[in-house]
Amino acid sequence: MDQKLQELWGEVMEEKKQCKGCGGALPFLIGFVAAVIAGWVLFPNLLYSKKVQPVRFSHKIHQEQGMECDSCHAFRDDGSYAGLPKNEKCQECHADVVGSDPAEKVYVEQYGQKGKEVPWLIYQKQPDNVFFSHNAHKEIECGKCHLDVGKTDTPPVYYENRLSGYSKQTMKMWQCERCHAEKAVSNACHVCHK
Amino acid sequence: MGLDRRGFVKIVVGGVAGTLFTPVIWKSLDDVSIWSQNWPWIPRLNTGEVKAKAALSKLCPAGCAVKVKTVGGLPFAVAGNTANPMSKGGVCPVCAAGAQLMYSPARVKSPLKKVGEGKFEAIKWEDAEALLVEKLGVLKGQAGKIAAISGDETGTAGEVISGLLGGLGNAGYYMMPSEKFVAEKGVKLMGGSGQPGFDIAGADLVLMIGADALDSWGPTVANQKAFAATRPTGAAATAKFVYAGPVLNHTAAVSDKFLPVPPQATAAFALGLANLLIGAGAVSSASDFAEYKALAAKHTVEEVEKATGLKAESMKELAALIRAAKAPLVIAGASFGQGAGALDFVAGASLNVLLGRVGGGMTLLPAAPRAVGGVGASDKDAASFLAEVSTGKAAPGALIVYAANPAYALPQADDMAKALGNIAFKVSFSTYMDETAALCDLILPAPHPFERYDDVLNPYGVAKPTYLVGAPVVKKPVMDCKDPVDVLLGAAGKLGLTLGFETYADVIKAKAKALGADFDALAAGGIWNGEPKGGALNLGASALAKVAPVTLDSKTLALAPMSNQAYGSATLATPPANLLAVRNTELLGKDLFVQMSADTAKKAGVAEGAKVKLSAGKGEMKARVHLNEGVAPGTVAVLMGFGRSAWDEFTKGKGDNVYKILTVSDEAGTGLKVWAGSTVTVAKI
Ligand code: SF4
Numbered sequence: 063m064d065q066k067l068q069e070l071w072g073e074v075m076e077e078k079k080q081c082k083g084c085g086g087a088l089p090f091l092i093g094f095v096a097a098v099i100a101g102w103v104l105f106p107n108l109l110y111s112k113k114v115q116p117v118r119f120s121h122k123i124h125q126e127q128g129m130e131c132d133s134c135h136a137f138r139d140d141g142s143y144a145g146l147p148k149n150e151k152c153q154e155c156h157a158d159v160v161g162s163d164p165a166e167k168v169y170v171e172q173y174g175q176k177g178k179e180v181p182w183l184i185y186q187k188q189p190d191n192v193f194f195s196h197n198a199h200k201e202i203e204c205g206k207c208h209l210d211v212g213k214t215d216t217p218p219v220y221y222e223n224r225l226s227g228y229s230k231q232t233m234k235m236w237q238c239e240r241c242h243a244e245k246a247v248s249n250a251c252h253v254c255h256k
Numbered sequence: 257m258g259l260d261r262r263g264f265v266k267i268v269v270g271g272v273a274g275t276l277f278t279p280v281i282w283k284s285l286d287d288v289s290i291w292s293q294n295w296p297w298i299p300r301l302n303t304g305e306v307k308a309k310a311a312l313s314k315l316c317p318a319g320c321a322v323k324v325k326t327v328g329g330l331p332f333a334v335a336g337n338t339a340n341p342m343s344k345g346g347v348c349p350v351c352a353a354g355a356q357l358m359y360s361p362a363r364v365k366s367p368l369k370k371v372g373e374g375k376f377e378a379i380k381w382e383d384a385e386a387l388l389v390e391k392l393g394v395l396k397g398q399a400g401k402i403a404a405i406s407g408d409e410t411g412t413a414g415e416v417i418s419g420l421l422g423g424l425g426n427a428g429y430y431m432m433p434s435e436k437f438v439a440e441k442g443v444k445l446m447g448g449s450g451q452p453g454f455d456i457a458g459a460d461l462v463l464m465i466g467a468d469a470l471d472s473w474g475p476t477v478a479n480q481k482a483f484a485a486t487r488p489t490g491a492a493a494t495a496k497f498v499y500a501g502p503v504l505n506h507t508a509a510v511s512d513k514f515l516p517v518p519p520q521a522t523a524a525f526a527l528g529l530a531n532l533l534i535g536a537g538a539v540s541s542a543s544d545f546a547e548y549k550a551l552a553a554k555h556t557v558e559e560v561e562k563a564t565g566l567k568a569e570s571m572k573e574l575a576a577l578i579r580a581a582k583a584p585l586v587i588a589g590a591s592f593g594q595g596a597g598a599l600d601f602v603a604g605a606s607l608n609v610l611l612g613r614v615g616g617g618m619t620l621l622p623a624a625p626r627a628v629g630g631v632g633a634s635d636k637d638a639a640s641f642l643a644e645v646s647t648g649k650a651a652p653g654a655l656i657v658y659a660a661n662p663a664y665a666l667p668q669a670d671d672m673a674k675a676l677g678n679i680a681f682k683v684s685f686s687t688y689m690d691e692t693a694a695l696c697d698l699i700l701p702a703p704h705p706f707e708r709y710d711d712v713l714n715p716y717g718v719a720k721p722t723y724l725v726g727a728p729v730v731k732k733p734v735m736d737c738k739d740p741v742d743v744l745l746g747a748a749g750k751l752g753l754t755l756g757f758e759t760y761a762d763v764i765k766a767k768a769k770a771l772g773a774d775f776d777a778l779a780a781g782g783i784w785n786g787e788p789k790g791g792a793l794n795l796g797a798s799a800l801a802k803v804a805p806v807t808l809d810s811k812t813l814a815l816a817p818m819s820n821q822a823y824g825s826a827t828l829a830t831p832p833a834n835l836l837a838v839r840n841t842e843l844l845g846k847d848l849f850v851q852m853s854a855d856t857a858k859k860a861g862v863a864e865g866a867k868v869k870l871s872a873g874k875g876e877m878k879a880r881v882h883l884n885e886g887v888a889p890g891t892v893a894v895l896m897g898f899g900r901s902a903w904d905e906f907t908k909g910k911g912d913n914v915y916k917i918l919t920v921s922d923e924a925g926t927g928l929k930v931w932a933g934s935t936v937t938v939a940k941i
Contacts, residue, residue: 087266088266089259089263089264089266089267089270090266090267090269090270090273091270092267092270093266093267093268093269093270093271093272093273093274094270094271094273094274095270095274096267096270096271096274097270097271097272097273097274097275097277097278098274098275098277098278100278100280101274101275101277101278101279101280102278102279105278105279105280105283106279109283109287136305136306138305138306139306144303144304144305144306144327144328145303145304145305145328146303147305148304148305148328148329150329151305189293189294190300190301223287225284225287225288225290225291226286226287226288226290226291226294227290227291227294228290234286
C-alpha cells in the first residue's frame with residue numbers, strides 16, 4: 063500500500079514539474095488575444111461578401127452633365143424614398159448607346175433593351191416594414207447615413223452580410239433608436255413601423 | 257516545452273473569454289435574428305416612383321374618369337380625377353378596389369378551352385384565335401347562326417361586334433337589359449327619339465321614382481357630386497332630393513324625403529302625383545294633355561293609397577314641394593337598374609313634360625356618329641333572345657359574349673344558363689371567371705379596364721353628349737390577355753372581312769375624330785361634351801292608358817331587388833376588400849338575409865332570423881329574414897350580387913342569387929319584357 067501511494071505521489075509531482083513549463087496564464091492570454099484579433103479583424107472580413115454593382119454607374123459623369131440628384135432619385139409625397147430609378151427613367155437618355163463608356167453599353171444591351179430592370183445593390187436598404195421619411199431627417203447631413211457616392215466614377219464596393227443578407231451600411235434599429243433618444247424624438251413602434 | 261492538455265484547455269478558455277470581447281457572438285446573434293425574419297415567401301413591396309395616371313374605369317356601366325396610382329409602374333390604388341368635370345375627383349367603392357381587382361384570383365389567366373364539364377385547359381393565344389375563326393367561319397353567311405350578347409352599352413366595341421356580325425351575315429347583337437334600353441323606348445312612346453338625359457346639377461328638386469340615382473342609377477359618381485354640391489358645409493341645402501321607391505336604400509337614406517312605394521306601383525304613384533299637380537293648376541301645351549289629364553284623374557289620392565300604402569297627406573306634401581320648386585326634375589327607373597317597363601319610365605318622364613322641364617332638366621341626346629359601319633344593337637334584349645333560344649325559336653350555333661354575364665344576371669337565371677347550353681359554341685371575352693365564362697367552350701381573357709384602351713359614350717343619365725377615353729396605365733397586362741376588340745378585328749381579317757381597323761385604339765381614335773374630340777386630351781383624363789338636341793315630347797297618354805292596375809295578392813309579396821354598389825354588379829362579384837362592408841344583417845356565414853317590415857313578416861308568417869324559401873316561376877332561393885322598417889309594405893327586399901357559383905374563394909357560394917326568382921312578364925302595349933314588378937311567395941323552411 064505504501065508503495066502504491068508513493069508511486070501516485072511521484073506521478074503528481076512529475077506533472078507539476080511539466081506544467082511549470084506551460085507558463086501559468088500564458089496560454090490563456092494567447093487564446094484571449096488570438097480570439098480578440100480574430101473577432102475584430104478576421105470575423106468582419108469573413109462576415110461580408112464583396113459585390114460590385116451590375117453596371118458601373120458613374121455619378122460623376124451624370125453630375126457633369128448638369129443633372130441633379132432629384133433628376134433620377136424621387137421621393138414620395140410622404141418623404142419616403144421611392145427607390146432607384148427604373149429603366150423608364152434611364153431610357154429617357156439611354157434607349158441606345160449614346161457615349162463611349164463600355165459600362166453604358168452593358169446597361170443598354172443587357173438591361174434596357176431587354177426590358178430587364180438593373181438589380182442595383184442598395185447600400186442603405188431597409189426592410190419593407192420600416193417607414194423612413196427623408197423629409198423628417200433633412201436637417202441631418204447626408205453623409206451621416208449614406209456613402210458619398212455623388213462624386214464617384216465607380217460605385218463603392220457593396221458588402222453583403224452573409225447571415226442577414228443586408229448591406230453593411232444598412233442602419234440597424236438600435237442606431238435609429240439611439241439617435242432618436244439623443245434628439246428626444248419618440249421611439250414608439252409606430253413612428254417607424256406603419 | 258510542449259502543449260499539454262491543460263495548456264490547450266487554457267488557450268481554449270482564453271479564446272472563449274477573448275471572443276466575448278469581440279462582436280462575433282453579439283453580431284452573429286443579431287444577424288441571425290434578422291435572417292430569420294426574411295423568408296423568401298414574404299411578399300416584397302415594389303419600389304419606384306409613385307405616379308397617378310389618368311384612366312377610365314368601366315368596372316360598372318357608368319364609366320368614370322379616375323386616377324390610378326402606380327408605384328414603379330404597378331397599380332396599387334385608385335383615386336378620383338379632380339380635373340375631370342364629370343366625376344370631379346369622386347370614385348365609388350367598386351373602383352376604390354379597382355387596382356386590387358387587377359390581381360384578383362378570379363382573373364382568367366390565359367385562354368382556356370373547355371375539355372369537359374367544368375374543366376378547362378390553358379391553350380396558346382394563336383390556337384384560341386384559330387378556334388374562334390374556325391367556328392365563326394363554318395357559320396359565316398348563315399343568318400341567325402351567330403349571335404352576340406354584350407353588357408357594354410357605352411363602348412365603341414359594340415360597333416365592332418355588330419359590324420363583325422353584319423359581315424358574317426348576322427344581325428343578332430343583343431344588349432344585356434338596362435335602363436337606357438327601356439328609356440329610349442319610353443321616349444319613342446312620347447313622340448320623341450334618342451337617349452334621355454337628366455340634369456341633376458341644375459335642378460332644385462329631384463324626385464327619384466325607383467331610380468337609385470346616388471348608388472346604382474346612371475353616372476352615380478357624377479350624381480353624388482351633384483348632390484354633394486347642393487349641401488354646402490355650414491349653409492342651407494340648395495336643392496331637395498326625394499326618393500320614392502321600395503326600399504330605404506343609400507339614395508333614400510340621404511334624401512330629404514323617402515316615400516315607400518312598392519315596385520309594381522311606381523307608374524300609379526307618378527300618375528297620382530300628376531293628378532295632384534294638374535288639380536293645383538299645372539297645364540301642358542302637349543297635344544295629348546286632355547287625354548293625360550283624364551287618365552291622371554283616375555289616380556286619386558285614395559287610389560294611390562290603395563296601390564302604394566302612401567297616405568294622402570304625403571302625396572299632397574310632395575306635390576306642394578314640387579310646385580314650390582323652380583327647377584324640379586323627375587327621374588324614373590327600376591330600383592335595381594333593369595327590368596322596369598317603358599310605361600314606368602313614361603309615367604315619370606311625363607311629369608317633366610307637365611312641369612315644362614323637357615329641354616331644361618330632362619334632355620334628349622342626339623345620335624352619335626359611328627366609327628364602324630353597320631347597324632347597332634337588336635331591338636330585343638339578351639333576356640328576350642335567350643328566352644327564344646330556350647324555346648328553339650332562335651337557334652344560333654355560335655355565341656360571342658362580351659362584358660356580360662347572362663348566366664347570372666338575367667331573370668330566371670338558371671333557365672338562362674340552361675338556354676346557353678343549347679348553343680353549340682360559346683366564347684366569352686371575360687376578365688374574370690364568371691358564371692357565364694364557366695359555361696363557355698372558349699374563354700378569352702380580356703384585360704382589366706386599367707390595362708386597355710376603351711371609351712364611354714353617353715353613359716345613361718348624362719344631361720349632354722359625353723365622351724370619355726381611357727388608355728392603359730400599365731405596359732403589360734397582369735395576365736396573358738388580349739383586347740377582345742383586337743382579337744375580333746384579327747378574326748374579321750382572317751374571315752375575309754374588312755372593318756377598316758386593326759386595333760381598338762384605332763377604332764377609338766376614329767370615334768373621337770367623328771365626334772370632333774381630341775383623342776390625346778381625352779386619354780389624358782379629359783372629357784368631350786356636345787349639346788343636347790332640342791325637341792318636344794308629348795305626355796305619352798296613349799301609352800299610359802295601358803298601365804295595368806295594381807293588383808294586390810295576399811299570397812305573394814312584391815320583390816324588390818336591392819343594389820349596393822359596393823357589393824359589385826352583374827359583371828363583377830363583390831371585390832374582396834368590400835366584403836368587409838357587408839353587414840351581418842345582410843349576410844351571415846353563407847346565409848343571405850331578405851328584408852321586410854315587421855308587418856309584412858307577420859302577414860307572411862315569418863319572424864326575424866327565420867329561414868325561408870322564396871319562389872317564383874321555376875326559380876327559388878333560400879335566405880333568412882331580417883326585419884327592416886325601411887322596406888315598403890307588402891314587399892321583400894333582396895340584396896343583389898350574392899350567390900355566385902364561379903369567381904373566387906371570397907365570393908363563391910355566399911348567399912343566393914335574386915335573379916333566379918325574378919319573373920318576366922309582357923308589358924301591355926309596348927312589347928317589352930319586364931320584371932321589375934316580380935312577385936314571390938315566401939315560405940318558412
Ligand atoms: S361608378 Fe364606380 S365602378 Fe362605376 S365606373 Fe364609376 S367609379 Fe368605377
